[in-house]
Amino acid sequence: MNQFPIFDGHNDTLLSLYYAERGKGRSFFTASDTGHIDLPRAKRGGLGGGFFAVFTPNPSHRTEVVENERGYEIPLPPPISHEFALRTTQAMAANLFRYEAESNGRFKVVRNSEELTSCIEKEIVAAIFHIEGAEAIDTDLDALHVFYQAGLRSLGIVWSRPNAYGEGVPFRYPSSPDIGGGLTAAGKNLVRECNRLGIMIDTSHLTEKGFWDVANKTDAPIVATHSNAHALCNMSRNVTDKQLAAIAESGGVAGINFSVNMLREDGARDNNTPIQEIGRHIEYIAEKFGIDHVAFGSDFDGTNIPSELKDAAGLPKILEDLKGRGFKDSDLLKLTHQNWLRVLSQTWK
Numbered sequence: 001m002n003q004f005p006i007f008d009g010h011n012d013t014l015l016s017l018y019y020a021e022r023g024k025g026r027s028f029f030t031a032s033d034t035g036h037i038d039l040p041r042a043k044r045g046g047l048g049g050g051f052f053a054v055f056t057p058n059p060s061h062r063t064e065v066v067e068n069e070r071g072y073e074i075p076l077p078p079p080i081s082h083e084f085a086l087r088t089t090q091a092m093a094a095n096l097f098r099y100e101a102e103s104n105g106r107f108k109v110v111r112n113s114e115e116l117t118s119c120i121e122k123e124i125v126a127a128i129f130h131i132e133g134a135e136a137i138d139t140d141l142d143a144l145h146v147f148y149q150a151g152l153r154s155l156g157i158v159w160s161r162p163n164a165y166g167e168g169v170p171f172r173y174p175s176s177p178d179i180g181g182g183l184t185a186a187g188k189n190l191v192r193e194c195n196r197l198g199i200m201i202d203t204s205h206l207t208e209k210g211f212w213d214v215a216n217k218t219d220a221p222i223v224a225t226h227s228n229a230h231a232l233c234n235m236s237r238n239v240t241d242k243q244l245a246a247i248a249e250s251g252g253v254a255g256i257n258f259s260v261n262m263l264r265e266d267g268a269r270d271n272n273t274p275i276q277e278i279g280r281h282i283e284y285i286a287e288k289f290g291i292d293h294v295a296f297g298s299d300f301d302g303t304n305i306p307s308e309l310k311d312a313a314g315l316p317k318i319l320e321d322l323k324g325r326g327f328k329d330s331d332l333l334k335l336t337h338q339n340w341l342r343v344l345s346q347t348w349k
Contacts, residue, residue, distance in 0.1 A: 002046045002048070002123065003329075004046065004319055004329075004332050004333065004336045004337075005046055005047075005048030005120050005123070005336060005337055006045070006046055006047050006048055006296055006315055006336045006337065007048050007049050007050055007116075007120065007126070007295075007296070007336065007337040007340045007341070008047060008049070008050030008051070008255070008296045008297065008298050008300070009050065009051055009225035009226050009253075009255025009295060009296060009297030009298070009340065010050070010051050010053055010130075010132075010204070010225045010226035010255060010257070010297045010298065010299050010300075010302070011036070011037055011050055011051070011052060011053060011298060011299065011300040011301050011302065012053050012055060012132075012299065012300070012301040012302030013028070013035070013036070013037040013038075013052060013300065013301045014052055014053065014054055014055075014092050014095060014096055015053070015054075015055050015057070015092070015301065015302070016035050016301045017095065018088075018091065018092050018095060019057075023035055023301075026038065028099050028107075029099075029102070029103070035300075035301050035311070036298075036300035036301045036305070036311040036312055037300050037301055037311070037312045039103070039106060039107060039125065041311055041312045041313040042125050042312050043123075043125070044312075044313040045311075045312040045313040045314060045315035045316060046315055046316060047125065047312045047315060048119070048120045048123070048125065048126060048336075048337060049110075049116070049119060049120070049125050049126030049127055049128070050126075050127070050128070050298075051127075051128045051130040051154055051202075051225055052096055052127045052128065052129065052130060053130045053131070053132040053156075053302070054088075054089050054092045054093055054096070054129070054130065054131050054132065055092075055131075055132040055133060055159060055302075056080060056084065056085040056088040056089060056133065056135060056136065058077040058078065058080055058161070059080075059084065061077045061078075063077075065269075070174060071172070071173040071174050071175075071267055072172075072173055072267075073170060073171065073172040073173075073175075074170065074171035074172075075170065076160060076161050076162070076168065076170050077161050078161070079135070079161060079162055079163055080135050080161075080163075081135075082135055082136065082138060082164075084135075085133070085135035085136040086136045086143065088136070089131060089136035089147075090136075093129060093147070093150065093151075096109060096127060096129060097109060097150075097151075099127075100127070105124065106124060106125060107124065107125045107127065108124050108125070108126055108127065109127045109128075109129055109151050110126045110127065110128060110153075111151050111153060112348055113341065113344055113345040113348060116128075116341065116344065117341060120337060120341075128153050128154050128344075129147075129150070129151040129152050129153060129154070130152075130153070130154035130155065130156070130202070130225075131147065131152060131154075131155050131156065132156040132159050132202075132205075133156060133157075133158055133159035133161070133163060133168075133205075134155060134156070134157050134158070134163060134164075134165050134190065135163050135164075137155075137190070139164055139186045139189075141189070141190065141193050144190070144193060144194075144197070144199075145197075148197050148199060152199060153198075153199060153200060153344075153348060154199065154200040154201075154202060154225075155190075155194055155199050155200070155201060155202065156201075156202040156203075156204055156205060156225070157183070157187060157190060157191075157201065157202075157203075157206060157210070157214070158205050158206055158210070159205050160205050160237075162180075164184065164186050164187075165183060165184055165186050165187035165190050166181070166182060166183040166184055166187040166206060166207070166210045166213070167180040167181045167182070167206075167207050167209075167210060168180075168205045168206065168207070169205060169206065169207045169208075169210075169236050169237060170236055171235075171236065171237060172235070172236040173234065173235045173236070173261065173267035174234040174235070174267065175234065175235070175236035176208070176230075176236065176240075177207060177208040177211070177230065177236050177237070177238065177239065177240065177243075178207065178208040178209065179207055179208075179236055180207040180209070180210075181207065181209055181210075182206075182207060182209030182210045182212065182213040183210050183213040183214065183217075187210070187213065188213060188217050191213075191214055191217040191218055192217065195217075195218055195219050195220055197349065198347060198348045198349030199347075200220065200223060200343070200344065200347045200348070201214055201218060201220065201223065202223055202224065202225045203215075203222060203223065203224045203227075203239075204224045204225050204226050204227045204237075204297075205237070208240070208243065211224075211239070211243055212246075215246050215250070218250075220250075220346065220347045221247075221250045221251040221252035221253070221343045221346055221347060222246055222247045222250040222252040223247070223252045223253055223254075223255075223343060224239050224243075224247065224252075224253075224254045224255065224297075225255045225297045226255050226256075226257040226297035226298070226299045227239045227254055227255070227257060227262075227297070228254075228256055228257050228262045228263060228281045229241075229244065229254075229281050229284050229285055230243075231284065232263075232265060232280060232281055232284055233261075233262055233263060233264060233265055233267060233281075234265075234267065235261060235262050235267055237257075237262055238262055239254060241288070244285060244288070244289050244293070245289060247289070247293055248289040248290055248292075248293040251292075251293075251342075251343070251346065252293065252343060253292075253293055253294065253295050253339050253340065253343050254285060254293065254294055254295070254297070255294075255295050255296055255297020255298075255340075256278055256281045256282050256285075256294065256295070256296060256297055257297050257298065257299045257303070258278060258298045258299055258300070258303070258305040258306065258309065259299050259303035259304060259305065260273040260277075260303075260304050260305065260306060261304070262303075263277035263278060263280075263281060263306075264277060269304060271304050271305070271306060271307045272306075272307060273306045273307075274306065274308070275306050275308045275309050275314075275317055275318060275321060276321055277306070278306075278309075278318055278321070279318065279321040279322055279325055281294075282294050282322065282335065283322075283325055286327075286331070286335075291331050291334055291335070292334060292339055292342070293339070294335065294339070295334075295335055295336075295337075295339045295340050296318075296335070296336065298312075300312060319332060319336070322335065
């Protein structure tokens, strides 16, 4: 049995499998050299499961990086319609459930802590149905209840674009995350209803004002599933020490994103980034805010990661680096899965 099964805070694998041009037609069940996660590579790397994000990209939108004398910015795309997001979310979620049905017991969508713990113990890859950006949810919250019954257990209120619930933070280096407004009245109502149902709220991609709006409204642990330490990388998507302190005080978790430009001190979009940069962020948060409040949040299949890591099969390399930094086995158990299990058990009803 794998001693340190890794439960991961975020991946965009469903997106890559849904759009053939993005995933190059690969299968979830066949090992590939494309992308980061499929079932064989997950098993090889000790990936016990994670938050499988359903994300609706902007149709026909080209991402452009605007360079300046200090760094760069990726301008926000425009909002998308509820109707388009709903259709895409339903289709992508349906694929998630199809993978479960076709997996012969190797992959399971989990809806409570008992199912998640059981999957990790039995080495069944566990998936949490997560929506990244709440455009598919109408402000009457009817869709929220339908998705909850289908298995939704985690929700990112925004991606990095505005919607009916709040504003997303632009991708900007160097920059504070304090860019733009916070939650709308509908966004605050969404937080309350997620608390009532037991849906985990993800603050990643929110502006700093939006983060504090969640922190002031929620009665659950505060979570940033795939955001790093701003003190180590001055990227707008990363969270400040003040935010990390609030996460720790609430009993929450920050999941460390493997995106190279969110790891490096210089913010460079360079895949030749040492794998040790991941450990640097984990070590910083663990030492300053406590080992209970940091975990993995890879953003596999959603970003550029260190070439040395390559994909999910390379996860043991991170564990070796952490051991070299002096993390004990009891620490590694927390970092790899126990911290996520604790937060989810305190959040889900």
